[in-house]
Amino acid sequence: MADDAATGAGEVEPQDGREAAAPEQLHGHEVTRSHDQVVLHPAREQYPDLLKALHDDGFHTVVDLTCVDYLSHPGRAGLPAGLHTERFEVVVNLINHRRRERVRLRIQVPESDPQLPSAFELYPGTEAMEREAYDMFGVAFAGHPDLTRILMPEDWIGHPLRKDYDPGRIPVQFKGAPANR
């Protein structure tokens, strides 16, 4: 069933059947499988080194970088046992064109210090995606050359995709409401 695969029971039966007991490793990180997709869970400090290793391994493109706010769903699925969870999770999808493989990184980012090293130097294509994650979630990327808002207006307050952001706050400006400018 899908539930098994998602909650981790599916991990002990890897598709290739090579390893049954010890968890699969990739670049020194435990591999979990989410619906047949390879997921790694580096700590924040290990993230730049892992990116470097993956880049040398042929993962030349960061396809996608986004963030998830687990404020109202802290007990999420698919994490290896014993991993300390945090409120934010930055999700990075990489692709290896030669071997036609994908790998996904899920990095825990704490609410008290929402920042992560930028992947820009290795993967300049993350420029806009990191800006989007910053704009929408307020996760800062240290070393990003131009960390400004990208989708929201530059004087916007708050980060709209955070779960505690109340989207109903914006006054509706018709029906005779006094204009605010």
Added chain:
Amino acid sequence: MTTTHDELSAAPVERTSEGAQELTSADVVAAAEGLRERGAVLRLSEADAAAIEPDQVAADETMIINMGPSHPSTHGVLRLMLELQGEMVLRCKPIIGYLHTGMERTGEELTYLQGPTNVTRMDYAAPLFTELAFSLTVERLLDIEVPERAVWIRMLMTEMNRISSHLLFMATNGMDLGAVSMMLYGWREREETLRFLQEVTGLRMNHNYIRPGGVAADLPDGWRDGVLRLLDMLPPRLQEYDTLLTQQPIWRERLQGIGVITAEECLALGVTGPILRSTGYSWDLRRDMPYLAFDQVDFDVVVGSYGDCFDRYAIRLAEMHESMKIIRQCLENMPKGDYRIQDKKVTPPPRARIDESMEALIHHFKIFTEGFKVPEGEAYVAVESPRGELGCYIVSDGTSTPYRMHVRAPSFVNLQSLPHLMHGGLVADGVAIISSVDPILGEVDR
């Protein structure tokens, strides 16, 4: 949810101080900017990057102008800040967000069954692809397989949509470069393909046709005639475009050698689709990481060799022929059977059953009000849209709405190539370059 409102509002929501989204003046950032724009991409050292930098011009010799957001050749509401020396573009910064409507947030409020109505509005020129990516991701989370016929209908419809999207490109590309007759022809043929899409889905655009579990409705009677009519009509028309444009000296003059990008730069920047293929890098998710039944059909991946605007035009023209090849195979191989999965958890009961069965009525009501629950988990599934890799990342918390729904929009990422493509060119070339990147701003801003 167990979290109370107090807990939720405890987190700080403060004004950010990131500064204005502006192009800083050249004498402040010239070297750093050059390193950022080219050095990072080509992995050059600081000295190497400085070496390829053209002679620095004083700030008072340059001019910063805004192109857009309301400009006929920016395809909607794209704003470009250009730093010009005379008519040469030194730097360029795309500024987006004018069409941002929070669709990812909206996606968290809608059930999985309502989801396609939302995502279909992202890429409004190729709406079926976003629906497909969304549906495939939900099906991956549910661990269900849709019936054969639904798979082939999806292939037929998305390839038809690819043709209509590329025809739109042909039209706007012609318009941007002053080939107004091409614009009229492109719109005319696109309308014919949209008419077929309308016959099947009921709408010209924003179809909401591909849904988790299959498609919304079976192909109507006479669909084969509609497809055959298009397959008869299109090849001579495409031949006309070819005659009109491909060998035309003005057209070649405007496009060849303009906006050149290398495969290495494309990979570093995450650029996909026809732009990546124009550099000679043969990469198409339909062939390289097949989804649906693309491993069972025969088609070619068209690549260019120079990575310029002309290659991107020629690739899209040729891709329409490849799509027609796939459509022809869909015609021949269209299996019989059901057009959606018969899983009572996902599929509403047929309309006729509602009249005679109380349970069916309740079931119908529950599915359309509450939606179906999707097991906890997360998945990312990508498809090859006319613009590149279109991915959907969904996190489910076990309820009937996604906890997080993110769409990896190819136009959003491809726009990052604009500063590289436009560097050192003329403003008029910039128009050709924007056009050849073919961004859809609905998808860029979401």
